[in-house]
Amino acid sequence: MSDYLVKVSGIVKKYGGHEVLKKVSFDLKPGEVHCIVGENGAGKSTLIKIISGAVHPDSGEIFIMGRKVRNLNPRLAIELGISTVYQDTEVVDTLSVAENIFLGSEVPSPIPIVVNRRYQNEQAKAILKSLGISIDPDIPVGELPLVYKQVVQIAKALFRQSKIIIFDEPTASLGLEETKALMEIIRSLKKRGMGIIYISHYLKEIFEIGDRVTVLKDGEYMGTYKVSEVDTEFLVRKMVGREVHLFYKRERVPIGEKLFEVKGLSKKELVENVSFEVRKGEIFGIGGLAGSGRTELVSLIFGILKPDAGEIYIEGRRYVPKTPIHAIRNGICMVPEDRKRMAMFLGRDIVENSVVIINELLKVAFLRKKEEMNMTRRLINELDIVTSGFSQLIEHLSGGNQQKVVMGRWLLDENAKVFIFDEPTKGVDVGARERIYQVMIELAKQGKAIIMVSSDMPELLSMSDRIGVMRKGKMVEILDNKDLSEEKLLRSFIGV
Amino acid sequence: MEGREKVVIEKSKRPFYSTQWFFLLVAEASLAIITGSINPRFFTLNNMVNILDQISVLGILASGMTLIILTGEIDISIGTNLGLVACVSAMLIKSEVPTFWIVMVALGLAVLNSMLVGISTIAFKAPSFIVSLGFLSVFRGTAFAITKGVFQTIYGKFETLGLTRLWGWFPLSFLIGLVIYIIVDFLLRFTRLGRHIYAVGSNSLAAFYSGISIAKTKLLVFFINGLLIGLASMILLSKIGAAQPTTGSGMELKAIGAVVIGGTALTGGRGNILGTFLGVLLMGIISNSLNMLRINPYFQEVVFGIFIIIALGVSVFSAYFKKG
Numbered sequence: 001m002s003d004y005l006v007k008v009s010g011i012v013k014k015y016g017g018h019e020v021l022k023k024v025s026f027d028l029k030p031g032e033v034h035c036i037v038g039e040n041g042a043g044k045s046t047l048i049k050i051i052s053g054a055v056h057p058d059s060g061e062i063f064i065m066g067r068k069v070r071n072l073n074p075r076l077a078i079e080l081g082i083s084t085v086y087q088d089t090e091v092v093d094t095l096s097v098a099e100n101i102f103l104g105s106e107v108p109s110p111i112p113i114v115v116n117r118r119y120q121n122e123q124a125k126a127i128l129k130s131l132g133i134s135i136d137p138d139i140p141v142g143e144l145p146l147v148y149k150q151v152v153q154i155a156k157a158l159f160r161q162s163k164i165i166i167f168d169e170p171t172a173s174l175g176l177e178e179t180k181a182l183m184e185i186i187r188s189l190k191k192r193g194m195g196i197i198y199i200s201h202y203l204k205e206i207f208e209i210g211d212r213v214t215v216l217k218d219g220e221y222m223g224t225y226k227v228s229e230v231d232t233e234f235l236v237r238k239m240v241g242r243e244v245h246l247f248y249k250r251e252r253v254p255i256g257e258k259l260f261e262v263k264g265l266s267k268k269e270l271v272e273n274v275s276f277e278v279r280k281g282e283i284f285g286i287g288g289l290a291g292s293g294r295t296e297l298v299s300l301i302f303g304i305l306k307p308d309a310g311e312i313y314i315e316g317r318r319y320v321p322k323t324p325i326h327a328i329r330n331g332i333c334m335v336p337e338d339r340k341r342m343a344m345f346l347g348r349d350i351v352e353n354s355v356v357i358i359n360e361l362l363k364v365a366f367l368r369k370k371e372e373m374n375m376t377r378r379l380i381n382e383l384d385i386v387t388s389g390f391s392q393l394i395e396h397l398s399g400g401n402q403q404k405v406v407m408g409r410w411l412l413d414e415n416a417k418v419f420i421f422d423e424p425t426k427g428v429d430v431g432a433r434e435r436i437y438q439v440m441i442e443l444a445k446q447g448k449a450i451i452m453v454s455s456d457m458p459e460l461l462s463m464s465d466r467i468g469v470m471r472k473g474k475m476v477e478i479l480d481n482k483d484l485s486e487e488k489l490l491r492s493f494i495g496v
Numbered sequence: 497m498e499g500r501e502k503v504v505i506e507k508s509k510r511p512f513y514s515t516q517w518f519f520l521l522v523a524e525a526s527l528a529i530i531t532g533s534i535n536p537r538f539f540t541l542n543n544m545v546n547i548l549d550q551i552s553v554l555g556i557l558a559s560g561m562t563l564i565i566l567t568g569e570i571d572i573s574i575g576t577n578l579g580l581v582a583c584v585s586a587m588l589i590k591s592e593v594p595t596f597w598i599v600m601v602a603l604g605l606a607v608l609n610s611m612l613v614g615i616s617t618i619a620f621k622a623p624s625f626i627v628s629l630g631f632l633s634v635f636r637g638t639a640f641a642i643t644k645g646v647f648q649t650i651y652g653k654f655e656t657l658g659l660t661r662l663w664g665w666f667p668l669s670f671l672i673g674l675v676i677y678i679i680v681d682f683l684l685r686f687t688r689l690g691r692h693i694y695a696v697g698s699n700s701l702a703a704f705y706s707g708i709s710i711a712k713t714k715l716l717v718f719f720i721n722g723l724l725i726g727l728a729s730m731i732l733l734s735k736i737g738a739a740q741p742t743t744g745s746g747m748e749l750k751a752i753g754a755v756v757i758g759g760t761a762l763t764g765g766r767g768n769i770l771g772t773f774l775g776v777l778l779m780g781i782i783s784n785s786l787n788m789l790r791i792n793p794y795f796q797e798v799v800f801g802i803f804i805i806i807a808l809g810v811s812v813f814s815a816y817f818k819k820g
Contacts (some may be wrong), residue, residue: 302705304704304705323707324704324705324706324707325707325708325709328706328707329707334705336705341699341701341702342701342702342705343699343702343705343706344699344702345694345695345698345699345702345703345765346698346699346765347698347761347765347766348694348695348698348765352691352694352695356691356695356706356708357706357707359688359691360706360707360708363688364688365687365688365689366686366687366688367685367686367687367688367690367691369686409706
């Protein structure tokens with residue numbers, strides 16, 4: 001018999017050529033809360049997906065209750081007693097609390113094919129009561145506050161007699177009171193001898209309920225520690241401190257006068273009173289944790305979302321964002337976060353994908369095919385796009401080359417002034433990444449203003465002249481990128 | 497970017513045998529050879545011209561449908577729209593209204609109907625399938641109401657459009673159809689509107705982010721579709737010399753079938769007019785062959801259906817093999 005509920009070792013997972021987990025080990029004992037910390041992209045989510053059977057590791061061993069498991073899948077994981085609580089997925093809003101708990105294992109009544117509602121409701125009530133919660137199990141889940149969606153998932157896990165519950169960022173969208181209530185529930189689960197895996201960006205919570213903590217950094221296992229023996233300082237230092245080769249040595253560009261300015265930009269529940277300015281030749285980084293309002297901020301500038309309040313100025317001229325085409329006409333460019341969903345025209349060739357913006361700007365009624373080919377050829381040469389020819393469909397390019405095409409379409413407009421890059425190198429190989437950085441520097445040299453949203457800390461630190469830090473919709477700090485350390489930046493992100 | 501090696505990029509073409517139009521040509525040629533060897537009358541000039549004559553109306557409707565489907569929408573009301581317009585035109589012809597006004601009313605009414613479908617789809621953010629299903633009923637009901645269900649005959653009048661044979665043998669209606677194919681092809685390949693149609697159908701969010709108006713593009717397409725329905729309606733009326741509320745019913749399915757057989761993706765963004773032309777031609781050849789071979793006309797429906805399913809299979813498989 002083993003003392004561990006879960007024990008994994010030597011876990012390796014690769015996506016393409018990129019290793020997201022490099023020989024990671026992790027274990028969980030009964031009656032403990034084991035936290036996993038690390039920055040965006042450290043591999044926390046991948047690790048728990050492996051433990052819950054959603055993702056297969058490329059190598060490594062998984063033991064559950066002392067039994068070696070080879071082909072773990074979500075169904076088997078549930079049977080073995082592993083449940084995962086997500087923020088708000090996994091519950092059906094239109095079904096009642098009890099129906100959600102019994103979803104997939106409905107209790108039949110004496111009448112065939114009819115569900116025994118009364119019995120289910122009573123059982124649900126009893127389970128909820130054991131958690132110290134009294135809600136009517138007959139209410140549709142959609143009408144309950146957010147925290148109860150998690151409570152329903154926890155109740156479901158208890159009904160399934162799970163031994164292990166995984167919490168993935170459970171408090172990200174909860175208020176203070178709700179977080180407190182959740183912590184209380186987790187403590188009671190712990191007392192029952194269950195094992196809890198807890199992931200959170202908020203280190204404070206870890207010190208509140210954690211027993212042990214495992215630190216991941218860029219997919220690497222940094223160690224496991226007793227929470228009582230470490231402090232915030234120590235954890236932050238473990239999470240940062242990357243090797244020099246991960247940073248890009250950029251060329252410095254002289255910075256000119258103010259070109260772009262945002263004053264008090266707000267959008268209800270998303271962005272609150274954000275002000276900053278970007279000068280000619282400057283790369284202004286925007287950092288922060290996932291869900292801190294970074295993408296929403298640039299969506300406001302580009303006219304995708306409509307701001308409730310605030311002013312924007314380009315070269316001193318007032319600009320009111322209306323629609324993307326209006327933003328484009330005012331010299332604002334945006335390379336969006338998710339190129340497949342927001343930028344790529346699948347099933348269309350690279351020429352059509354390259355000239356889409358310039359055609360809109362020139363308002364040509366009839367296409368000038370020759371000119372289009374010349375422009376595309378220029379982009380292919382300048383950005384080193386690897387392609388088999390003009391009629392190659394964009395989805396048949398590699399990730400890095402796709403990104404170069406959707407970025408290149410903005411470079412054909414010489415009058416553009418402000419460039420917004422949202423996660424410019426997400427899912428891009430190292431070679432393409434460097435090329436994209438060079439293009440950004442080139443633009444800076446031409447005196448453009450550049451705004452770069454990024455979750456990648458080395459990228460923010462290597463490329464930005466200044467970094468605006470977003471936290472819960474506010475720009476809490478604007479840091480000068482001189483002697484700025486990873487540690488200081490991360491502290492600013494999480495607010496410690 | 498000096499010093500870097502310039503890459504020579506050629507416009508690469510997919511091998512011809514892996515394209516949808518090649519499959520269609522093979523299917524059409526083999527059908528023709530089989531039919532021709534059993535009944536040599538198939539290969540007479542007269543019969544060939546007949547086939548072209550018979551597919552002209554379907555071709556015009558399918559051209560409009562290609563545009564609609566490329567934007568990712570669908571319109572199943574085009575058949576009853578055509579029927580309503582034909583009924584109204586026939587009634588006007590019977591009451592001796594000048595031809596110019598008949599043409600204007602026919603085109604105007606067809607455009608109005610089509611725009612109603614388009615505007616409702618966009619305004620309600622509803623699937624166009626359901627919206628046009630509703631209008632299908634509205635148009636047919638209106639046609640029944642204004643004709644009181646009576647057959648509207650116009651024998652001997654309004655014959656130019658449908659029955660003229662240029663040089664004594666070439667059907668004018670087919671020439672009109674051919675011109676429409678060419679115009680739509682030009683629109684799709686050489687105009688910015690054509691690009692917008694593909695872009696909106698391929699990825700409407702990316703189109704919006706690139707400054708393309710989705711609503712404007714779709715409304716323009718519904719407008720053009722209306723014009724084509726009006727034109728098709730007049731040609732059909734001229735050919736058969738009569739109209740009733742059920743005229744054109746079922747044409748929408750044939751048009752959608754021809755577009756799909758021609759390789760246009762129902763999800764939008766992929767396809768071209770050459771495919772649609774060959775799809776329409778295939779339908780014409782099938783129906784003619786079945787007549788030539790004296791096969792039960794009811795069986796035609798079955799064969800059409802099977803061909804649509806085969807065409808879907810072919811495009812799914814070729815997409816699958818391309819991925820490897």
